[in-house]
Amino acid sequence: xxxxSWLTSVVVLLAWTALPAAxxxxxxxxxxxxxYRDKMKAGWLGQMAGVAFGAPTEFKWKGQIIPEDKTPxxxxxxxxxxxxxxxxxxxxTFLRTLEVHGLDVSIRQAGIDFANSGYALWHANAAGRDNLxxxxxPPDSGHPQFNKHxxxxxxxxxADFSGLVAPGLPNVVIELGEKFGxxxxxxxxxxxxxxxxxxxxxxxxxxxxVKIVQAGLRAIPEGSQYAECIRDVLxxxxxxxxxxxxTWQRVDDKYQKDPNYRRFSCDKRAFNxxxxxxxxxxxxxxxxxxxxxxxxxxxxxxxxxxxxxxxxSTAGVLFTTIGFDALPATFKEKLxxxxxxxxxxxxxxxxxxxxxxxxRQAVAKAGGRVEKDADxxxxxxx
Numbered sequence: 611x612x613x614x615s616w617l618t619s620v621v622v623l624l625a626w627t628a629l630p631a632a633x634x635x636x637x638x639x640x641x642x643x644x645x646y647r648d649k650m651k652a653g654w655l656g657q658m659a660g661v662a663f664g665a666p667t668e669f670k671w672k673g674q675i676i677p678e679d680k681t682p683x684x685x686x687x688x689x690x691x692x693x694x695x696x697x698x699x700x701x702x703t704f705l706r707t708l709e710v711h712g713l714d715v716s717i718r719q720a721g722i723d724f725a726n727s728g729y730a731l732w733h734a735n736a737a738g739r740d741n742l743x744x745x746x747x748p749p750d751s752g753h754p755q756f757n758k759h760x761x762x763x764x765x766x767x768x769a770d771f772s773g774l775v776a777p778g779l780p781n782v783v784i785e786l787g788e789k790f791g792x793x794x795x796x797x798x799x800x801x802x803x804x805x806x807x808x809x810x811x812x813x814x815x816x817x818x819x820v821k822i823v824q825a826g827l828r829a830i831p832e833g834s835q836y837a838e839c840i841r842d843v844l845x846x847x848x849x850x851x852x853x854x855x856x857t858w859q860r861v862d863d864k865y866q867k868d869p870n871y872r873r874f875s876c877d878k879r880a881f882n883x884x885x886x887x888x889x890x891x892x893x894x895x896x897x898x899x900x901x902x903x904x905x906x907x908x909x910x911x912x913x914x915x916x917x918x919x920x921x922x923s924t925a926g927v928l929f930t931t932i933g934f935d936a937l938p939a940t941f942k943e944k945l946x947x948x949x950x951x952x953x954x955x956x957x958x959x960x961x962x963x964x965x966x967x968x969x970r971q972a973v974a975k976a977g978g979r980v981e982k983d984a985d986x987x988x989x990x991x992x
Contacts, residue, residue: 656929660922662691738794749792769803773810802885
């Protein structure tokens, strides 16, 4: 009897010591580095495509669906219209801060780098940078007490980088939002960027738009109006999965016309740069586009308001799920990889290299590692 008890104890002990390894196997995700690069490149290309495509329509349709015959037409040269777009070069300021100072950079240094930027800005970005230059330090620079644009779209359109350097790591995305998003935004304006970044982070491993949106929601406070807005779009999509215009109308009725959802809008008229409604338009394109790159951009653009930034976010997330090599040639065949973005140190190859450098830090900081597979290829274990 004693011998049996001793053997039983040994078996239990061995099983117990094996648990951490088993749990690690169940919880860890593997991402070959070449797949990471391919998807990260696609994420940037999607942003470029969406913003350049929608640029002619920006804020020309407010509280209206853009008519089909007024929708821009894509041609392969359109992609190079993105190099002067603030939607891209502002977030590259944040990426540069990470590249130079590392992932543990302080919010103070992030604020210094943003304050020293030389490009023109608007809304929350302009107010936040003005505050920084006047000595209002972050995170107060984005607080509504000092910044009447705190709920505007700004960090939502600049947070793409945070997910592209943090594959499968939403907590890193959240932390980056606390450093960079609070320079100019607060509350829903901050959560908007963390939501977008978390969708990118999940897009390295997931292709189902519904699951990607749900992953984004897990990164922000459940009780926020922004989360409520995105949950509404998901619900309305599930009720009418083939009628995006009906969902657009329901969004407009609640998030455009109901003053309870525009309490912190910087403008209470038809013009609406609030993060909530524009985030809804990003998700409408992602869901109703049915994973078709062009159709997703068109739907998001036709929703109106910030109709270049929104298809940029939609396409960025979607293209990440697809990967650069698998994208239709029309989006990449005319890409000028030697051209630099305005006000930056980056052309396309240098941008990709900077993201990989930061991503390696992010994986290590989150407790992951880089391994080599049987062929000697590097793999992120996350």
